[in-house]
Amino acid sequence: MGSFHVLPAAANDILPWLALANEVEYLFGPMLEFDAIPARKVMEKRAYCVSSSANRLAGAMLLGGSDSGYWIRWLAVSSASRGRGIGTALVTTALKAFPPRSSVYVDTFVDDTLDGRAARRLYERSGFTPLSVVCDGGVQRLRYFRETPSDRKEDYGSEANLLSHKS
Template identity: 45%
Template sequence: MQAVLAVRSDLPAWLRLAGQVEDLFGPLVDDPEFRAALERNVERGTALCVRDAEGGPGAALAGGLLMSVRPPRYEISWLAVSTAFRGRGIGALLVRSALHDLTAAPGTVEVTTFGPDHPGRRARGFYERLGFEPTDSVSADGTRQTYQLHLQAT
């Protein structure tokens, strides 16, 4: 499997993927702001996806990642892996693929993930294994925390 840039015909598959993670992220499928952000990312080339079984555009997604690119600051704004593909390295593949193309190093990649008191807190270990470090930025209710990865000039 490989991570590729999403195209407009992938949008229905993205929404199906989003529906699988609403228990962690809250309502997404019917949220016009999420849909608009998804469409913006697809149009500007900052939406990566892994399609199920190497399918073509519009195939079911194993995972997806949305990213904001404002060198020297980058942000992973959304990452999800289909329940059927969890534990198979899809999330790591998406993050590494997104980071591979960053050419304005040095810089910082940020992601706001689940805090220590959230049911999705396992994501914290995922980001730590990829080299991200927790910051002091934790939401007041403990459900979100920002992690950073510092890019070094090569």
């Protein structure tokens, strides 16, 4: 295994992002009009990724929300990169990107989605608690919640806050 870095996504990450989305679509269900979302989130600086090679992503996530509630909107780790801590690093990056004492939400797979078990464990290990089952586009999702810590600086955009990991 090697080291990896969670970095803000750039324009050249969009095509690999769409390839990762295609790989995990069986879990998420049809992602209508998803093609335009990563590009918009890259421009908004609300997209992060971990590259595995020049044209492949090991993992990626999109963030959203405002002061009334922040969201991890989409998080995926490629099947070849699972079990290396990439999902945990992405969630940690998200929590650092949001202001202190913010409400953070994420919708993930319900209990009867076997391939979603790792995602539920990831969020629970990261301090999220289940709130309710919601229906999104005809698909049931389990909504999780947590609050960001209150004891950190508010400078989240600096290079020092990007995560570097050895696995």
